[in-house]
Amino acid sequence: MKRNATAVWNGTGKEGTGHLTTQSTVLDKSQYSYNTRFADGIGTNPEELVAAAHAGCFSMKLSFILNAAGFTADEIVTKCEITLDNGAITESHLIVSAKIPGISKEVFDASVADAKANCPISKSLNTNITHEAVLL
Template identity: 60%
Template sequence: MINRKATAIWKGTGKEGSGTISTQSTVLENTQYSFNTRFAEGKGTNPEELIAAAHAGCFAMKLSFELNAAGFTADELNATATVSLDPNKGQVTKSAIDLKATIPGISEGQFKEIAEKAKKECPISQLLNAELSLTTELIA
């Protein structure tokens, strides 16, 4: 079992308050977040942005493993995840991954099949109770 930790500290009300997020690795250390960084445009992060980063990173790494198992090595995998929060429902409803990849020797069909498998099997995809989508572009 591998355990990773992050700590959130919040002070004040939901709208006027603010908080910090720190990770075990210290990559994030007292990183600010607030109502504005979540629902408007403010300086700092927010939970949905962090989930998007986790989903993009997890997917790219899982895809790399799946490609290797199929005999391919990517020159580059560029995965961008967009996480959608419906403020009316108070729920994350979707994570959409946009993938651009340069993979020598792979066919379009093999690429799409392996990418779909990685989307389904990446641990963060399995964690999310939301619609998952994937668009792909194989760059020659």
């Protein structure tokens, strides 16, 4: 399987603007700029997109792990906070809460750790990955 996205950038790094389009067109010429990345501009930025990708990938991997252990989550909610410091992503912090009927805290915690270590986005990131997990 291959997926793609295209970035177009015009101008300088600080004054220029760009847009992003994904293969699915969920993003279709979505604006990004210096202000959306480093200030309060309207639009997206690469770190926000990495956060969305990591949260989504982790949640789906956790669901597969739970299913393999005989559990089905009613809901998994994952927030991902990406830290950009001195030009590098230095941390991806996953905050997950889940409602999973019949699961023990121990099995839940082990499943979260497995998903954190083994979702494809976690494997692709060269950064510190941390997490908080709450079983509802």
